[in-house]
């Protein structure tokens with residue numbers, strides 16, 4: 001059967017290896033969209049204030065579990081936000097107790113709520129040594145924050161300036177290069193990842209838009225995120241990587257909701273909210289690349305394998321939609337604040353069947 005004629009895909013339930021669930025009313029509004037499709041998710045710690053200790057990660061995990069709609073099974077995998085003063089013992093205790101799955105490195109000021117991030121990797125030497133010994137993954141926001149570096153070059157410069165030296169100093173440290181956006185990142189992860197210990201998440205939106213989307217007919221704040229979308233040739237490299245089925249690439253939506261007024265502003269927030277349609281969007285990319293047969297590796301197998309977790313037993317069915325319907329325009333929190341989901345230029349072609 002040709003890839004184009006595939007109408008139904010049954011795969012082990014996928015996980016989202018990078019998501020922002022926020023807290024409070026926003027958490028209650030966005031969580032159902034992630035929890036209805038994904039079995040587990042790596043939950044980013046950039047709350048205000050950030051989740052910097054095991055105790056805070058435990059409280060946050062319980063808030064997420066309490067906000068779950070009835071009858072939905074979902075496991076939040078918690079992360080700790082590294083700072084210059086992270087306590088290595090607290091981190092290792094959290095990991096041993098199964099409360100904390102991984103730790104996130106935000107270079108200071110790299111993105112939304114990253115002002116508490118790490119100023120210099122040298123400041124967290126003992127933390128990284130401990131993580132390396134324990135096999136605890138380090139998740140990196142791969143952009144330098146030097147204002148002299150052009151915003152479109154920050155990921156490529158990060159590879160040379162930070163990632164390569166980090167891999168040299170901590171060769172056994174498991175690293176996930178989060179939400180990659182460039183051919184430079186693909187080249188590096190494809191070659192280094194073969195040795196093991198290095199992987200990358202790829203978002204749906206970076207597979208679907210290039211930087212032109214932000215400026216089509218005017219400024220388009222709902223297509224603005226960090227790392228910012230790059231040129232078309234980078235998007236093509238990402239599509240090749242994701243749809244190859246190679247073990248070092250897996251699904252991480254980086255779904256990052258902000259209220260409408262925070263996005264549509266003179267200084268709009270970075271972040272694209274893709275959770276409502278993430279799986280359908282990814283499926284479309286794989287279908288267009290003629291690689292639906294590799295979707296299971298990317299969405300359901302490569303992530304658990306890197307994190308040393310079992311593949312989910314439950315199955316999920318994706319179906320081709322016959323009659324295209326309009327996508328959701330916006331969702332409301334309980335206090336009637338609006339969040340605008342990512343919208344494709346064309347209606348969704350896939351949907352998730354009830355599982």
Ligand code: NCD
Pocket residue numbers: 020046111112141224225226227254256257270271272
């Ligand atoms: C994220 C957010 O809003 O928390 N924004 C984004 O553009 N991706 C932060 C992040 O992951 O960089």
Ligand code: ZN
Pocket residue numbers: 018019020044254256
């Ligand atoms: Zn993110």
